[in-house]
Amino acid sequence: MKLALLGDLHYHEIDQSIPGLSEARTEFYHNVLEQFLNLDADLYISLGDLTNFGLVSELEDVYRLLSRENKKFIHVLGNHDLYGQTRKEVLKVTGQRRYHMIETEEVMLVFLDTAKEMDFKDWGGWLDEEQLEWLESMVMASSQRPLLVFGHHPVYRTTAGSEREKGSIHPSIDMWSILNRNKGIGIYFNGHTHRDSIVQQQDWSFVQLSACLDQPGFRLVDIGNEVIRISAIDVTDPAVIENAPLLHKHMMHFSPTPGARGKEEDRELVVPLLGAAQLKLK
Numbered sequence: 001m002k003l004a005l006l007g008d009l010h011y012h013e014i015d016q017s018i019p020g021l022s023e024a025r026t027e028f029y030h031n032v033l034e035q036f037l038n039l040d041a042d043l044y045i046s047l048g049d050l051t052n053f054g055l056v057s058e059l060e061d062v063y064r065l066l067s068r069e070n071k072k073f074i075h076v077l078g079n080h081d082l083y084g085q086t087r088k089e090v091l092k093v094t095g096q097r098r099y100h101m102i103e104t105e106e107v108m109l110v111f112l113d114t115a116k117e118m119d120f121k122d123w124g125g126w127l128d129e130e131q132l133e134w135l136e137s138m139v140m141a142s143s144q145r146p147l148l149v150f151g152h153h154p155v156y157r158t159t160a161g162s163e164r165e166k167g168s169i170h171p172s173i174d175m176w177s178i179l180n181r182n183k184g185i186g187i188y189f190n191g192h193t194h195r196d197s198i199v200q201q202q203d204w205s206f207v208q209l210s211a212c213l214d215q216p217g218f219r220l221v222d223i224g225n226e227v228i229r230i231s232a233i234d235v236t237d238p239a240v241i242e243n244a245p246l247l248h249k250h251m252m253h254f255s256p257t258p259g260a261r262g263k264e265e266d267r268e269l270v271v272p273l274l275g276a277a278q279l280k281l282k
Contacts, residue, residue: 001107003148003221004041007209008191010080010254011062012052018250024243028213031239033065036218039233043102044071047191047209048078048115048152052253055084059093077115078152078191079123080253087117099131101138107223108142110135112151114169124166125153125192127173136178146185146228146273148221154190155179158201159208160262161193168192179204185271187228189219196232196262198269205271213247214260216240225273232267 011029014021037044044066051058059081066073075081075096082090091098102109112135114125127135139147153169154162155176162168169175179186179202186204196215197208207230209219216235221228235241248256261267 001043001104001223002041003109003223004036004039004044005189005209005219005221006036006044006046006050006212007215007218008049008078008080008194008211008213009046009062010049010052010211010213010251011058012247012251012254013055013058015250021246021250024246027239028243028247029062029065031237032212032216032235033062035233035235035237037066037068037071039218039220041220042072043074043109045074045111045150045189046076047150047189048076049080049191049211050075050078051081052251053084054081054090056093058084059090063094074111074150076111076150076152077113079115079119079125082115082117083120083253085118087113087115099134103142103145105145107146107148108138110138110147110149112149114151114153122166125151125169127169132173132178136181139178139181142182142184144184146187146223146271147182148223148228149186149188151188151190153192154206154208155188158188158199158206159190159193160195160197160199160266162208164193176202185228185273187230187271189221194257195260196266198266205269207269208266210260210262211254211257213244213251213254214257216244219267227273228271230269230271
């Protein structure tokens with residue numbers, strides 16, 4: 001199984017009166033999403049903040065760009081996706097599920113909803129008791145199969161920036177009491193802090209993607225018989241690189257993040273499935 005992962009995209013409405021801005025948005029997002037969907041993958045996953053404010057126009061526009069026959073797209077909700085509308089309204093527009101899982105004989109994929117609804121003051125993450133109980137049941141059901149979890153917010157004090165206020169799932173939520181019940185390989189994927197980062201703690205690997213507007217690119221997750229290989233895919237198309245600064249300049253609710261790319265060891269990882277120690281790519 002192969003998975004294509006997209007970090008915070010922040011597809012956004014623009015001021016049409018600003019010269020060149022409409023063309024810049026089209027060139028940037030059309031090219032990024034075209035290359036994303038051209039990856040060889042079984043599932044295409046957004047790790048949240050697919051949109052900048054969760055407006056109907058933003059959602060409909062970006063879903064139109066993502067609409068491809070025989071391409072299964074999964075949208076993990078981010079805090080920005082729930083600013084302009086309620087969760088119920090957003091899910092109605094997108095046709096997505098709030099949280100769910102996909103399993104095969106070889107692997108279990110769990111998709112979380114860590115976003116607060118229409119909370120403009122607190123963009124940190126949260127899971128209610130019902131979802132936490134469900135997550136625990138999924139961890140137990142995964143048995144010794146590799147368990148891959150996808151959420152917008154990182155687990156507190158794992159990846160870069162997750163220690164900051166509002167930078168993670170709220171510290172009062174004891175995620176480790178659930179994650180540590182896992183008996184096999186565990187990998188947690190997230191966005192939110194806009195910085196590439198890979199951290200390994202307590203038998204779990206945490207893989208964080210930066211925002212596409214800072215560092216255009218994706219991750220390809222190849223789940224094989226012996227290893228799970230996580231590879232970084234950079235977007236180097238001039239139409240993308242050259243138009244990003246103009247979008248930054250006229251964009252609300254988004255600021256560029258210095259050092260978003262991190263180090264090379266924050267971008268790629270190999271996780272053996274045969275009981276060997278986890279190794280980072282060189």
